[in-house]
Ligand SMILES: O=C(O)COP(=O)(O)O
């Protein structure tokens with residue numbers, strides 16, 4: 560195998576599931592409950608990636624809502640509405656089930672590392688039928704740190720009893736790229752996800768893919784993967 564990787568850690572929002580419709584709807588209902596008009600879909604989709612507290616903060620800052628509004632209160636509103644919208648409008652991206660099946664077939668072990676909180680993560684993975692694929696799930700409130708900190712990735716490895724040097728990450732955002740590089744893991748980025756405010760331009764060291772189904776062949780292709788190993792963030 561090219562990377563020598565034995566385990567594949569995979570992001571959730573924007574990588575496995577197109578959750579933006581559910582998240583944007585819940586954020587819109589939160590904003591309406593606070594007396595303002597919902598923001599455009601694309602604006603809120605661009606705020607996804609750093610977990611709920613950051614999403615809520617960004618939505619409040621971009622909305623015509625009194626600056627005095629209590630962030631904790633807004634977060635509670637978001638969570639309440641997201642309980643209702645979670646898994647309702649979003650869909651598993653094309654190629655995901657094929658990719659996961661092929662990875663398991665090829666002998667890789669799988670972990671899911673998301674900044675989404677544990678409770679809705681569990682619900683969504685169960686609803687979509689994705690839960691059985693993953694040996695471990697590390698969510699946004701599982702430990703003290705979230706991506707872009709490397710610790711959630713390293714924590715997932717510890718939980719799996721896997722060597723981080725033999726893991727890769729598949730994600731969609733600059734948060735995933737930063738976390739993987741800090742954990743010294745090769746990182747693969749799906750082009751269809753939610754890259755964050757700076758788009759794909761700043762994602763140095765990432766290998767881009769169009770479908771998770773490409774992963775088994777890529778992990779077995781020495782040239783491309785070794786390039787990722789040897790060229791972390793600073794080199795491009
Ligand atoms: O909840 C978020 O902000 C992002 O979640 P993700 O890490 O699965 O993309």
Ligand SMILES: [Mg+2]
Pocket residue numbers: 570571572573574608730731732752753
């Ligand atoms: Mg994501």
